[in-house]
Amino acid sequence: MVQRLLAEGRVRVADPDYEEVAEWRKVVDYAKWHGLEPPGKRIEKVRVGRGGLETFLAEGPHPHARSRTWRGEGSTVRVPTRLSSPHPVVAALRDDEERLVMPAALRRRSLLLLQALAAEAVRRGYGVREARSYSVRREGGVGVVVTEYACKVTVKQELPQSINPERAARLVVELDHGVSDQPSGALA
Incomplete structure (x- = not known):
């Protein structure tokens, strides 16, 4: 699935039945749980139209993910030891x-x-x-x-x-x- 998302960008399933939706959820959850998402990206799935399902790669960690650490490039910000001349x-x-x-x-x-x-x-x-x-x-x-x-x-x-x-x-x-x-x- 990850290779397909990398190649196609988005995978859309038109009008999936309950079992197909459940299977896609399992596949996406498996990929997330086992760290198969490409670096700096996350797998998202959304409902589209009248019951369609779309899976795609989004940039960065999920906004609500507290326990996940961002592995992207960034600089370290030094925290002062004293509060002198505060903003x-x-x-x-x-x-x-x-x-x-x-x-x-x-x-x-x-x-x-x-x-x-x-x-x-x-x-x-x-x-x-x-x-x-x-x-x-x-x-x-x-x-x-x-x-x-x-x-x-x-x-x-x-x-x-x-x-x-x-x-x-x-x-x-x-x-x-x-x-x-x-x-x-x-x-x-």
Whole structure:
């Protein structure tokens, strides 16, 4: 199947019955589970028309895949060990006692991560804006604007209620699905 997708780009099955759909799902799941997807690509399947099924190769990891690591080319961003001369957006988060409500060590790590992101964005010529709409008090983030594409990056404590100290000490960094049609200053 992977060879066929590489050769044809897309494989479409018109009006498959239940067993054909189940078989395609099994084949796609097998390929994903056993790492048969080409590097930097993922196999996607979608329903088309009045019951057709299309399978194709898409770029990069699935947007909802937390456990998968991207193997593409990229640079490493150094996270500072001290929060000196923070970006104004990070400084505002640091000074806001209503945001990033979590143990002091995790709050410090969150601010350092956001500072690293903001500094790298500025270094690359991107905009960094305040990102205000958080769902809970233990979150904080920054908005990164690349041309007309705005994306909010949020840091939060993953399992604040856990009694396991290792699990309670984990942070989660989340990217929203950026918006391309809103003005670059309006990340709310």
